[in-house]
Amino acid sequence: MSIEQDVILRLNDVKVHFKMDEGLLKAVDGVSFEIKKGKTLGIVGESGCGKSVTSNAIFNILPKYGLLGGEILLYEKDRKRLERPIDIVKLNPTGPEIRSIRGGNIAMIFQEPMKAFSPIHTVGNQIIEAIQLHVEPDAKKARDIAISMLRSVGIANPEQRVDEYPHQLSGGMRQRAMIAMALSCNPSILIADEPTTALDVTVQAQVLELINNLKRDFGTSIIFITHDLGVIAEMSDDVAVMYLGKIMEYCTVDELFYRPLHPYTQALLKSIPTPGKTRKGRFESIAGTVPYPMNLPEGCGFFSRCDYAAEGVCDQSGTDMVEAYPGHFVRCTRHEVLDAPGQGGNA
Numbered sequence: 001m002s003i004e005q006d007v008i009l010r011l012n013d014v015k016v017h018f019k020m021d022e023g024l025l026k027a028v029d030g031v032s033f034e035i036k037k038g039k040t041l042g043i044v045g046e047s048g049c050g051k052s053v054t055s056n057a058i059f060n061i062l063p064k065y066g067l068l069g070g071e072i073l074l075y076e077k078d079r080k081r082l083e084r085p086i087d088i089v090k091l092n093p094t095g096p097e098i099r100s101i102r103g104g105n106i107a108m109i110f111q112e113p114m115k116a117f118s119p120i121h122t123v124g125n126q127i128i129e130a131i132q133l134h135v136e137p138d139a140k141k142a143r144d145i146a147i148s149m150l151r152s153v154g155i156a157n158p159e160q161r162v163d164e165y166p167h168q169l170s171g172g173m174r175q176r177a178m179i180a181m182a183l184s185c186n187p188s189i190l191i192a193d194e195p196t197t198a199l200d201v202t203v204q205a206q207v208l209e210l211i212n213n214l215k216r217d218f219g220t221s222i223i224f225i226t227h228d229l230g231v232i233a234e235m236s237d238d239v240a241v242m243y244l245g246k247i248m249e250y251c252t253v254d255e256l257f258y259r260p261l262h263p264y265t266q267a268l269l270k271s272i273p274t275p276g277k278t279r280k281g282r283f284e285s286i287a288g289t290v291p292y293p294m295n296l297p298e299g300c301g302f303f304s305r306c307d308y309a310a311e312g313v314c315d316q317s318g319t320d321m322v323e324a325y326p327g328h329f330v331r332c333t334r335h336e337v338l339d340a341p342g343q344g345g346n347a
């Protein structure tokens with residue numbers, strides 16, 4: 001793949017391995033993808049697949065015992081194209097360069113909003129501080145921006161809420177306030193890590209709309225992380241399906257739904273609840289759970305749960321990504337067999 005002008009962030013063979021007492025935990029094991037300007041990359045996979053560790057690596061907030069390899073190349077800073085990309089992997093996690101990138105150039109919405117806010121400062125002061133650091137040094141103007149951001153994420157009485165502490169807000173409100181903080185600095189990349197998992201359906205729809213507006217109005221690039229393929233369909237241009245620290249399938253969202261090639265993707269698709277149908281209907285969850293990524297056997301990570309696994313093949317050696325169709329990559333030795341008419345879950 002050539003590095004095109006519209007690529008804003010690129011991961012090359014990123015590995016995050018945690019050194020634990022019992023061995024090496026391979027949370028992320030050779031992930032490569034790229035984010036284009038003004039586009040959304042969806043990352044989907046069950047819990048424990050390495051989605052959050054990947055986004056934390058981009059934000060450079062991994063714990064010290066997490067070993068990081070590969071490259072995370074940032075091609076734009078302060079909305080300007082860089083002559084030479086910055087490799088985030090090489091930056092000191094507490095140094096000034098990553099601190100100016102965090103919040104200003106790359107913003108993050110966490111699944112758990114308490115992670116983003118300090119309990120001892122008001123919500124408003126934390127948002128205002130970020131705005132002053134990145135976009136508007138004037139305190140009064142920064143406060144006005146903070147209030148209007150809180151209003152735009154659907155918080156009533158933002159003039160009053162701005163002076164409240166995180167614990168005074170409900171969970172849904174805190175989530176919105178965190179989103180307001182992430183958006184207030186007009187980031188060129190927004191990482192949204194399961195931003196709506198804890199929210200009810202109505203608020204969830206509002207938050208998704210808010211994120212899509214940001215992309216439309218400011219050309220923000222988005223990494224949208226979820227375990228829900230239904231949400232992926234609504235949000236993404238490109239999709240990476242992750243399993244056990246690796247990308248199993250990578251293509252446009254249309255390709256993924258039209259022609260899912262990996263048995264894991266097919267299983268995820270079958271597990272999308274269909275409106276009006278109960279669990280007894282089409283909804284099936286994938287049998288078994290994601291293995292713990294420590295001291296794993298050779299072969300495909302999905303082997304133990306795969307309906308189409310071939311013994312002596314899939315459990316023998318790791319599989320490389322292949323480009324099965326133009327721009328459609330899959331990591332499965334059996335994809336040609338499964339792609340044939342009448343085979344697999346692809347009919």
Ligand SMILES: Nc1ncnc2c1ncn2[C@@H]1O[C@H](COP(=O)(O)OP(=O)(O)O)[C@@H](O)[C@H]1O
Pocket residue numbers: 018025026027045046047048049050051052053054063292293
């Ligand atoms: N700080 C950490 N130390 C050790 N292991 C971790 C740490 N963070 C995550 N893990 C492990 O890495 C794997 C991937 O986790 P994570 O990225 O949080 O998954 P996901 O976000 O896809 O649910 C899991 O097996 C998890 O237990």
Ligand SMILES: [Mg+2]
Pocket residue numbers: 051052053193194
């Ligand atoms: Mg996660």
